Amino acid sequence: MSRVHRETLILGIETSCDETSVSLVRDGRRVIVNLVSSQIEIHRPYGGVVPEIAARQHMTAILPILAEALAAADASWEKIDACAVTAGPGLAGSLLVGVNAAKAISFARGLPLVGVNHLEAHIYANWLAAETGGAGRLPREPSFPALCLIVSGGHTELILMRGHGAYDLVGQTRDDAAGEAFDKVARILGLTYPGGPAIEKAAAGELGASRPGNPAAFALPRAVLRGGYDFSFSGLKTAAQRLIEEQTPGQGADSLAANPDLLADLAASFQEAVVDVLVARTVAAAQQYGAADILLAGGVAANARLRHLIQDRSPVPVRIPPLSYCTDNAAIVAGCAYFALKAGKTDGLDLDVNPNLRLAEAAF
Amino acid sequence: MVALLLAIDTSGHSAGIAVLDGTQVLAEQTWTVRGSHGRLLLPAAEQLLRVAGGSANDLQAVGVALGPGAFTGLRVGIVTAKTVAWALDIPCLGIPSLEALAATASGASRVLAVLDAGREEWFWALYANDRGRRRCLSPPEIGRPEEALKRLTRSTLLVGECSDSQQALIATSFARTVELGDRRLPATRPAAVGLLAAERLAAGERDDPATLAPFYLRRPAAEERKGVAG
Numbered sequence: 113m114s115r116v117h118r119e120t121l122i123l124g125i126e127t128s129c130d131e132t133s134v135s136l137v138r139d140g141r142r143v144i145v146n147l148v149s150s151q152i153e154i155h156r157p158y159g160g161v162v163p164e165i166a167a168r169q170h171m172t173a174i175l176p177i178l179a180e181a182l183a184a185a186d187a188s189w190e191k192i193d194a195c196a197v198t199a200g201p202g203l204a205g206s207l208l209v210g211v212n213a214a215k216a217i218s219f220a221r222g223l224p225l226v227g228v229n230h231l232e233a234h235i236y237a238n239w240l241a242a243e244t245g246g247a248g249r250l251p252r253e254p255s256f257p258a259l260c261l262i263v264s265g266g267h268t269e270l271i272l273m274r275g276h277g278a279y280d281l282v283g284q285t286r287d288d289a290a291g292e293a294f295d296k297v298a299r300i301l302g303l304t305y306p307g308g309p310a311i312e313k314a315a316a317g318e319l320g321a322s323r324p325g326n327p328a329a330f331a332l333p334r335a336v337l338r339g340g341y342d343f344s345f346s347g348l349k350t351a352a353q354r355l356i357e358e359q360t361p362g363q364g365a366d367s368l369a370a371n372p373d374l375l376a377d378l379a380a381s382f383q384e385a386v387v388d389v390l391v392a393r394t395v396a397a398a399q400q401y402g403a404a405d406i407l408l409a410g411g412v413a414a415n416a417r418l419r420h421l422i423q424d425r426s427p428v429p430v431r432i433p434p435l436s437y438c439t440d441n442a443a444i445v446a447g448c449a450y451f452a453l454k455a456g457k458t459d460g461l462d463l464d465v466n467p468n469l470r471l472a473e474a475a476f
Numbered sequence: 477m478v479a480l481l482l483a484i485d486t487s488g489h490s491a492g493i494a495v496l497d498g499t500q501v502l503a504e505q506t507w508t509v510r511g512s513h514g515r516l517l518l519p520a521a522e523q524l525l526r527v528a529g530g531s532a533n534d535l536q537a538v539g540v541a542l543g544p545g546a547f548t549g550l551r552v553g554i555v556t557a558k559t560v561a562w563a564l565d566i567p568c569l570g571i572p573s574l575e576a577l578a579a580t581a582s583g584a585s586r587v588l589a590v591l592d593a594g595r596e597e598w599f600w601a602l603y604a605n606d607r608g609r610r611r612c613l614s615p616p617e618i619g620r621p622e623e624a625l626k627r628l629t630r631s632t633l634l635v636g637e638c639s640d641s642q643q644a645l646i647a648t649s650f651a652r653t654v655e656l657g658d659r660r661l662p663a664t665r666p667a668a669v670g671l672l673a674a675e676r677l678a679a680g681e682r683d684d685p686a687t688l689a690p691f692y693l694r695r696p697a698a699e700e701r702k703g704v705a706g
Contacts (some may be wrong), residue, residue, distance in 0.1 A: 157702065164547070164696035168689070171551055175562050175686045189563070205548060208514055209555050216559035219518045220532050461518040 120193045120453070123217070124446025125178075127210030128202025128230045129266070130154075130161045132173035134181040135442035136192070140450030141239050142246045145185045146436070146443040149173045152306065159305050160295065167205030174213050189221050194458075196449030199227035200469030201266070207465035215461050226449040227459040230440075231267060231471050232279075234409035235260045236448035237433035244443075254431055259403035261394045263418075264410035265291035265306070270341050270394060271471060272401050276451045279471050282397050283341025290386055291412050293345040297352045297382050301375065302365040312415055314379035320372035325380025327417075330355055332385040334392075341397045343389060352382045387418045395425050406430045413438040479536035480528060481677070482521060482560070483670030486513045486553030487545025487573035488591050488637055490662035493521050495528045496670040502528040504667045514552045535566055537682075539673025541666075542570040543691035544599035544616055545591050550690035558685035567682035569673040572691065574616050577636050578603040579668040581657075582610065584633035588625075588654070591663075592637040593618050599693060600624045602632070618693050621645060628653045636663045 119138050126133040135146040151169045155161045182188075197214035200207060211227070218225035238258075241248050259282070260271040268290045270283035288296070291308055298307025303314060317324040333351050335344040356378060360367050368375040390412075398406050406426050412418065414435050423430045437444055480502070483494040491513045492506030503524040507516055525531055540557035543550045554570075561568035577589035582605050591599045598621050602614035614627065621642050633655045634646070646654045676682075 158698055162696060162698040165698060167547070167551060168692075168696065171555060171689050172687065174555065175558060178559075178562070179686070205551070208548065208552055212514055212517075212552050212555045213559045215518050216556045217563050219522065220535075220560045220563035222532070461522060462515050464515045 120450060121187065121191055122226075122446040122449050122453070123192050123195045124442035124449065125195070125197040125210045125214050126233070126440055126442040126445050127170045127174065127206050128198045128200070129206055129440055130166045130169075131440040132170050132177055133440065133442035134177045135446050136181060136185045136187055137240070137443055137446035137450065138246055140236070140447045141250055142241050143244045143443045144187070144246045145181050146244055146441055147177050147181050147184070148441050149177050156305050159299060161203070163203045163205050166203060167209060170206055170209035174209055178213070192221075192223060194224040194226055194449065194453055196226040196228050196445050198230045198233060198445050199463060200466035201230055202467060204465055204467045207467065211463060211465050215463060219461055224453065224458045225461070225463060226452050226457065227463045228445045228448050228452065229469055229471055231262055231269065231271075233444040233448045234262050234264070235271070235273065235407060236451070237409055237437035237444045238407045238431045240433065240437055240443055240447050242434045254407055255404035257401060257403050258405040258407050259394065259398040259401060260407040260409055261390060261413075262410045263290045263390060263412035265289060265295065265308075267410060268343050268345075268390075269471075270397050272397075272403070273407070277455055277457075281471060282401070283343065283393060285343040285345060286337070287344055287346040288349060290343070290345060290390060291410075293349050293386060294412070296349050300353050300356050300365055301378060302368055308412055308415060311379045311383055312417065314375050315383045315417070317376045319375060321376035322373055323376070325376030325378070327380040327384035329377035330381040332381055334385060334389050341393045343393065345386065348382075348385055383415070383417055387415065387421055390418060391422045391425055394422060395427070398426065398428055403428055408432045409438065411439045480525065480530050480534050481537045481539060481670055481674055482525070482535055483539040483666045483673055484517065484553045484557050485541040485573065485576060485664045485666040485669045486517070486549040487541045487543055488549070488664045489546075490664040491549060491553070492662070492664055492666040493517065493524060494667040494670040495524045496667070496674055497528070499671060499674050501667045501670065504665070506662045506664055506666065508662050513549050517552065517556055532560070532564065535560070535564055537561070537567045537569060537673065537677050539569045539571055539669050541573040541576055541669050542688075543573050544593070544618070544693040545573050547690065547692060550692075554688060554690055558688045562685045567677060568685045568688060569676045569681065570683045570688055571669045571672045571676075572616065574599065574601040574636075575603070575610075575612070576665070576668040576672055577663065578610060579672060580665045581633050581635045582608070586628070586630060586632040588628065588632050588634045590621075590624070590634060590636040590638065592639070593694070596620065598624055602627070616691070616693060622649070625650045625654060631655065633657065
């Protein structure tokens with residue numbers, strides 16, 4: 113970059129799923145502002161994100177949130193060095209609102225454009241300072257090689273990061289993502305969408321139970337896949353469904369509302385089965401590849417049981433981003449783009465969305 | 477100094493942009509390549525502005541076709557147009573897609589403007605041209621082609637998107653009232669969007685980019701199934 117002598121301020125845009133988010137990040141680490149407009153209440157009646165509705169919401173949310181972010185940061189266009197946007201993976205209709213807005217800004221203001229891979233952005237949450245407003249102490253930068261566990265509603269991936277922009281896929285789910293399994297089992301338990309936070313609450317005994325759920329109350333299977341570090345959650349989901357039916361004979365899951373202690377035990381046992389597999393494979397892979405750090409990323413990284421268990425069992429330091437950077441947001445996009453820009457990667461105005469973008473393709 | 481207007485129309489299978497100076501069309505480009513609107517739009521805008529002797533900094537306004545039309549295409553064009561307008565702090569003007577289509581045939585006294593709505597349906601509207609003035613006789617709606625064609629009472633020129641089967645339907649049942657142009661030519665004329673936008677700009681009108689959204693005419697399928705009020 114030509115502007116090495118001063119700070120680099122990047123405008124980030126994220127619209128890959130159901131959050132419209134805009135952020136300004138300085139030097140890839142200091143978050144000046146990070147605004148997120150969530151559609152979660154709009155999609156709740158459908159039990160999941162409806163792509164056409166999500167795209168329509170992004171259309172009306174994008175400019176007000178852009179204007180609000182610039183105003184909150186007191187940033188004029190002259191202070192902004194580049195515009196970054198999630199180009200994929202994600203929902204095509206959602207992605208294209210953000211991508212075309214970012215391209216329009218690049219075109220109108222003559223700013224460099226950086227298309228960012230959503231998974232890569234999640235990893236870079238580990239470089240961000242916890243506080244917004246640009247102040248606060250910076251955390252230690254993660255050391256390489258780092259083993260990244262990305263877990264969310266759409267992803268369950270183990271990635272070995274050898275350096276900035278250099279990744280090897282070590283393992284991934286062969287069927288459902290971990291967050292997807294949470295959503296599906298939450299529905300069977302009669303809990304609300306999104307399922308992850310609902311199951312965590314139920315497991316903690318916070319949905320009317322007299323005590324926290326017992327994670328060892330019921331034995332659920334941990335899928336062991338041979339060769340490599342892939343995951344599978346569909347068998348666990350089926351086993352959980354069978355268990356719930358056995359425990360509520362002839363009554364359906366609605367009866368669990370009247371038996372909150374049983375609900376707590378079922379939720380805790382299911383959560384433990386998911387988290388146990390995630391932690392065991394991550395720790396084993398970290399050992400095999402000689403990882404210096406383990407990095408958590410993605411929405412499921414907000415799960416307290418996962419955070420606790422992985423720190424408990426890992427032989428190397430575990431980095432866990434602040435909660436607000438685990439779910440989808442634009443700070444991680446702007447943060448990641450800084451390192452891409454520093455490596456000389458920019459995109460042209462012909463940048464297109466790629467709903468199936470893979471991590472290796474985005475490496476800079 | 478030049479003061480240019482950028483016009484965008486991505487509502488149909490064909491799409492394109494135009495650059496105008498006042499009511500003079502300086503350059504226009506259209507394409508009919510599936511799934512390419514987002515990839516082609518701004519590189520084309522940059523190139524056409526250069527052809528017109530300017531750049532993004534010389535833009536005075538942006539006009540855009542609002543729909544009805546293909547949802548994805550509309551979103552690409554509209555989010556691009558309104559973000560450019562917002563970032564440059566210049567007026568943004570939304571133009572009904574079917575009216576822009578009708579404006580390409582101002583010589584005909586009756587014009588039926590149609591765009592493919594999928595599911596064998598049309599987005600359509602009916603216009604009259606009377607001594608250089610255009611009136612909307614029937615506002616945009618969505619429906620089966622025969623429903624629209626049955627409503628025509630006198631000789632009408634059809635402009636827009638018409639499939640082979642729809643052309644056959646017209647030839648067998650509606651040949652007396654409906655005239656068809658050359659369907660090989662792209663239906664979309666972004667310059668028509670530009671001219672209508674220039675008219676609105678001259679009249680002192682402008683739309684709020686923050687709230688500018690496609691004119692969908694059809695609710696999301698999931699909402700229809702669920703019967704959510706909307």
